[in-house]
Amino acid sequence: MPTMTQLFSNSRDAQRYRAAFFLSLPALIGLFLFHYWPIADTFRLSFTDYKVFTGEFTFTGLKNYDIALNDPILLLSLKNTALFFLIKVPLQMALGLCLALLIAKPGRDSTLLRTLILFPTVTSMVVASIVWGMMFHSDIGIVNSVLEVFGIPAQGFLRDKNQALPVLASITIWKDVGLSMIFYLAGLLAIPWEYYEAARIDGAGRWGLFRHITLPLLNRTHVFVLVTSTIAAFKIFVPVEVLTGGGPSNATRVIVHYIFHLAFRFNRFSYATALSVILAVLLIAISIFQLRITRDEDDD
Amino acid sequence: MTEARLRSAPMPGASYRFSFESLSRVALYLIIVVVFATPYLWIAGSTFKTRQDLFDDLYPVSLKTFLPSAPTTENLVELFTETNFAQAFLNSVVVAAMSVTFAVTINSMIAFVLAWLQFPGRRLLFLVILATLTIAFEAKLIPLFLTMQQLRIDNSLPSIFLPWITDAFIIFLLRQHFAELPQDLYDAAIIDGCSFFRMYWQVMLPNITPALVSAAFIKFIFSWDSFIWPSIVITDESKTVITVALAKLFSDEYIRWELVFAGSFVATVPVVLIFIFLQRYYVQGFVRSGLK
Numbered sequence: 001m002p003t004m005t006q007l008f009s010n011s012r013d014a015q016r017y018r019a020a021f022f023l024s025l026p027a028l029i030g031l032f033l034f035h036y037w038p039i040a041d042t043f044r045l046s047f048t049d050y051k052v053f054t055g056e057f058t059f060t061g062l063k064n065y066d067i068a069l070n071d072p073i074l075l076l077s078l079k080n081t082a083l084f085f086l087i088k089v090p091l092q093m094a095l096g097l098c099l100a101l102l103i104a105k106p107g108r109d110s111t112l113l114r115t116l117i118l119f120p121t122v123t124s125m126v127v128a129s130i131v132w133g134m135m136f137h138s139d140i141g142i143v144n145s146v147l148e149v150f151g152i153p154a155q156g157f158l159r160d161k162n163q164a165l166p167v168l169a170s171i172t173i174w175k176d177v178g179l180s181m182i183f184y185l186a187g188l189l190a191i192p193w194e195y196y197e198a199a200r201i202d203g204a205g206r207w208g209l210f211r212h213i214t215l216p217l218l219n220r221t222h223v224f225v226l227v228t229s230t231i232a233a234f235k236i237f238v239p240v241e242v243l244t245g246g247g248p249s250n251a252t253r254v255i256v257h258y259i260f261h262l263a264f265r266f267n268r269f270s271y272a273t274a275l276s277v278i279l280a281v282l283l284i285a286i287s288i289f290q291l292r293i294t295r296d297e298d299d300d
Numbered sequence: 301m302t303e304a305r306l307r308s309a310p311m312p313g314a315s316y317r318f319s320f321e322s323l324s325r326v327a328l329y330l331i332i333v334v335v336f337a338t339p340y341l342w343i344a345g346s347t348f349k350t351r352q353d354l355f356d357d358l359y360p361v362s363l364k365t366f367l368p369s370a371p372t373t374e375n376l377v378e379l380f381t382e383t384n385f386a387q388a389f390l391n392s393v394v395v396a397a398m399s400v401t402f403a404v405t406i407n408s409m410i411a412f413v414l415a416w417l418q419f420p421g422r423r424l425l426f427l428v429i430l431a432t433l434t435i436a437f438e439a440k441l442i443p444l445f446l447t448m449q450q451l452r453i454d455n456s457l458p459s460i461f462l463p464w465i466t467d468a469f470i471i472f473l474l475r476q477h478f479a480e481l482p483q484d485l486y487d488a489a490i491i492d493g494c495s496f497f498r499m500y501w502q503v504m505l506p507n508i509t510p511a512l513v514s515a516a517f518i519k520f521i522f523s524w525d526s527f528i529w530p531s532i533v534i535t536d537e538s539k540t541v542i543t544v545a546l547a548k549l550f551s552d553e554y555i556r557w558e559l560v561f562a563g564s565f566v567a568t569v570p571v572v573l574i575f576i577f578l579q580r581y582y583v584q585g586f587v588r589s590g591l592k
Contacts, residue, residue, distance in 0.1 A: 015495070015496065016417070016496040017417075017419070019495065019496035019497045020413045020417045020419070020496060023409040023410060023412065023413050023496075023497070023500060024409065024410045024413050026406040026409065026410075026465075026466075027406045027407055027409065027410035027429075027466045027471065028410070028466075029466075030406065030462075030463075030465050030466030031428075031429060031432065031466045033447075034444065034462065034463040034464075034465075034466065035432045035435075035440070035466065036432075037443070037447075038440035038443040038444045038447065039435055039439065039440050039443075041440075041443035041446075041447075042439055042440050042442060042443050045442065045443060099332070102325075102328060102332075113329065113332060113333075115576065115579060116332070116333065116336045116337060117332065117336055118575070118579065118582070118583075119336065119340065119572055119575070120336065121521075122521050122571045122572065122575045122582070123568050123571065123572070124524060124525045124527070124542075124543050124546075124567055124568070124571075125525055125527065125543075126525075126527050126543040126546050126547050126567075127343075127543075127546065127564045127567050127568050128339075130546065130547075130550050130560060130564055131339045131342065131343055131564055132339065133550075134557075134560075135338075135339065135342070140355070140358050140359050142338070142342065142358075142361050142365065145358075145359050145360045145361040146361060148360065149360075149361075174335070174336075179586060182583050182586060182587060183586070183587065186587040231436065234436075235436055235438055237438070237528060238527055238528070241527075241547070242547050242550060242551075256438050259438065260438075260441075260528070263441070263442050264445075264532055269442050269446075272442055273442050273443070276438065276439040276440070276441070276442065277439070279436060279438065279439055280435055280436055280439035283434075283435075283436055284434055284435075287434065
């Protein structure tokens, strides 16, 4: 580019920069008005106390964070969110990889299968929650009806405090696994075919090929899917709001749901912003941690 | 070596045989189809049943659960005439259309600048934009809501899509595609005396059409799916969107199951149909932005 630009006068450059400025301006306004300013404001409000009657925020220092440290429901929400993440993410990654391996072979039926598995990713989370909520209904749901055929007694599912969170995790896995699958599919297709041929000539079996070629060469894909699905798992909200409301007996009380209800049901805006800051910091820390440990593996 | 190559090469016809492996493969396919298709078949079947049939066919599960024996459009008619679903559907369409139009326009403009203009701080600006991806939008909902109130645009359709127009994901995706266009294209346009704006609009933009379709469709899905933000910023029934209207139907004390099914049907059919046609762009959009 520099060689061409040198051919032209300064006025042309000035005109170009002016055009570039106006082309960038709308996006920049959006960026600062709706991204950076609210984030800064979340931080500011977390040091205040909101008065419902006057609508004013008064500075109170670290008081909200102090309350947070001794808030049993916050602790419970974080514990449930972490549990949700532990159920969802490993399962979704494993299933995503398996599905990708299954349909990596070209052919008409695998294309149809891919389309079907991707349907949930374009279906609203609200619809997915509702339809699976009804299928897991403990009295009239299809799932219990199917279990009965196999002689398994009816389960409580969303009404059972031990089953509710895993059921919600299954619903979101159903919804999201298609995206993990296409990332893995792209990763698989990028592995040079010659590697497999060479290893096979060296006498590697199928498991050996998978263990020593497929898995390690998918490393970048693993990291990407891990980090993005972890962030998504920590932000679980819609199925909780639509199906359980945090119950039964707080078994599905998760962090974003707790923040949402503090702010928009109980008007505790300031305390909710403090929890938002904690959530944001937590997510960044987890992402960095995951990137770090996976990079260490690369060095081995 | 050639022998090994031949043996490993899939030969048409030769590989087809009944074995434990091919049987288990078929079984796997079946399980996948059942798990992924059942909810859709159930929604579609139940939408066209009367409330009585719906409950009669529910338990135990049989073919009748998915196929209406006496199909009726009663539920859809009732949904559109007796609830605010028609309005909510229309609002969702308007919001999605606005969101897509503005997002593709505005983000492609800045993506072009980031790809084709050398200026001090270019990398920094790009990083500042990408950094927004690391912060959960849930963490800024409260000030965003208060801002909407202060601007006095809360409870309006623009307030639903305005905050999400600048989209780092789209900027990243489109910048990638702009940057891959050949230098010759740029040089030729410069020699022809093309202005910077025309370079964007007439020379470069038409060359990344597939990426624009990807961005537009992914934004459309995002908009159609949005639930938290509209449920916060909209209090007026007439301005509600389809997801919120559906969740409300589902949370009523006396749930009209047949309407919930019809509502789910109406909320799902348009996106799934569009998806079938735009699937390639959808997959490309995610794959290209994820792994480069």
